[in-house]
């Protein structure tokens with residue numbers, strides 16, 4: 001009995017369920033609950049009274065931020081938002097499935113075509129032309145045409161701002177130079193110095209109205225040689241302005257000698273988060289949506305941290321959690337000395353054990369995979385036992401290459417970073433290991449349409465179809481205790 005009580009104390013969210021159950025079976029406990037609740041309410045009222053009396057000026061800053069945002073938008077979030085899942089499918093991949101989505105290339109060209117006043121891009125690095133690899137790849141033309149169109153925008157009166165992680169001397173910078181020559185403003189954000197991470201986020205905000213967010217870097221390979229997934233949302237100023245706040249934080253940090261503020265000014269704060277999401281129609285379906293961000297140092301008041309977002313989405317699942325990420329490691333991959341980091345791993349095991357949630361992980365495998373990833377994945381895959389109703393499965397996704405494709409450095413890999421549960425869709429930009437949530441800048445879009453009764457397919461259903469297509473495809477191999485990794489991943 002004692003551990004049970006302890007558990008309730010640790011997890012207050014479990015209390016209401018318990019009350020409902022005991023309501024029917026144990027009257028005395030029910031009355032205890034009423035007394036307890038009445039006591040708590042009195043205490044709360046007393047505290048509020050004292051606060052109002054003493055600190056009339058200390059109103060919660062979130063309310064103020066909400067006022068500002070709603071005023072900006074004329075008090076309404078009824079934009080006719082339209083969301084489209086978009087993908088890059090590497091050249092040569094063929095799925096035996098009817099599930100297909102518009103390309104990221106198309107989404108980027110649409111966004112450029114829509115732009116009338118501003119394009120803000122948060123990016124890790126830029127290699128949109130084929131110069132970096134010297135492979136003279138035919139499939140570089142999409143990247144090249146995106147860059148060509150972007151460079152033209154400032155001349156047509158569209159402000160273009162690019163926040164990019166400070167390039168190392170060895171990294172190509174000709175794209176950034178081309179952007180500057182075209183009249184774009186580029187700020188190099190020294191995240192390595194500021195937070196010990198990198199600016200790894202990939203998103204676009206156009207006219208403070210349309211957005212793209214997803215796994216694709218500003219790299220020609222992300223359009224034709226690497227498997228990517230993202231979302232484009234059009235005509236959605238409420239959401240775009242909120243993403244704009246994350247951009248403004250990067251923009252601020254891109255100034256010379258900038259430091260991370262210990263407290264971000266209220267302009268950067270947001271009323272929209274996992275507890276109070278933005279309510280808006282997506283393709284006409286009422287949806288609850290928010291954007292999360294990492295690392296914590298870049299999360300102003302009100303912003304849900306990316307890790308908290310992932311943990312809460314897993315915690316909220318009742319039937320299944322499907323995860324497709326490039327890297328999955330319960331470690332601080334880039335930290336020295338080595339650090340074990342089990343926040344997500346524990347939450348997955350907990351979901352499988354406590355709620356019998358089916359967990360499937362589709363992880364990428366290529367010659368550059370971090371070898372320690374596999375024993376940890378095997379340990380997750382070992383939690384599979386029909387009799388105990390434990391169901392965690394892991395598959396490795398490999399993008400095969402022809403000899404010519406194999407010559408393209410850092411291509412031919414599944415770079416997706418998303419999660420879909422029986423409730424929500426989570427579309428992110430981070431690999432899943434500790435550093436990405438604690439030091440590195442990333443962000444994610446979380447879409448919850450559980451309240452909708454529309455007959456339109458939901459984002460969750462569409463994302464689930466993508467996962468299912470990939471999971472069932474010939475490119476996925478079940479990971480078991482004796483799977484030969486070097487064979488599957490072509491590790492040399």
Ligand SMILES: *[C@@H]1O[C@H](CO)[C@@H](O)[C@H](O)[C@H]1NC(C)=O
Nearest residue numbers: 094095096097098472473474
């Ligand atoms: C494609 O899928 C269908 C239906 O799932 C199946 O009947 C068929 O055998 C598959 N074809 C190949 C080539 O895998």
Ligand SMILES: *[C@@H]1O[C@H](CO)[C@@H](O)[C@H](O)[C@H]1NC(C)=O
Nearest residue numbers: 080082110114210233234235
């Ligand atoms: C945005 O909405 C306007 C007006 O309803 C429409 O003309 C336009 O095509 C929409 N833009 C996109 C990108 O969907």
Ligand SMILES: *[C@@H]1O[C@H](CO)[C@@H](O)[C@H](O)[C@H]1NC(C)=O
Nearest residue numbers: 312313316423424448450451
């Ligand atoms: C989704 O929204 C429902 C209410 O419509 C809420 O109960 C649930 O907690 C939300 N899930 C997540 C992961 O935000």
Ligand SMILES: *[C@@H]1O[C@H](CO)[C@@H](O)[C@H](O)[C@H]1NC(C)=O
Nearest residue numbers: 124217326327415429430431
């Ligand atoms: C994710 O991890 C891989 C392997 O460590 C790395 O190459 C990649 O740059 C990371 N970030 C991105 C862009 O997803």
Ligand SMILES: *[C@@H]1O[C@H](CO)[C@@H](O)[C@H](O)[C@H]1NC(C)=O
Nearest residue numbers: 082083084283456457458459
């Ligand atoms: C929303 O509408 C667009 C077409 O306007 C469609 O491509 C997309 O799949 C729809 N998204 C959802 C989630 O239904």
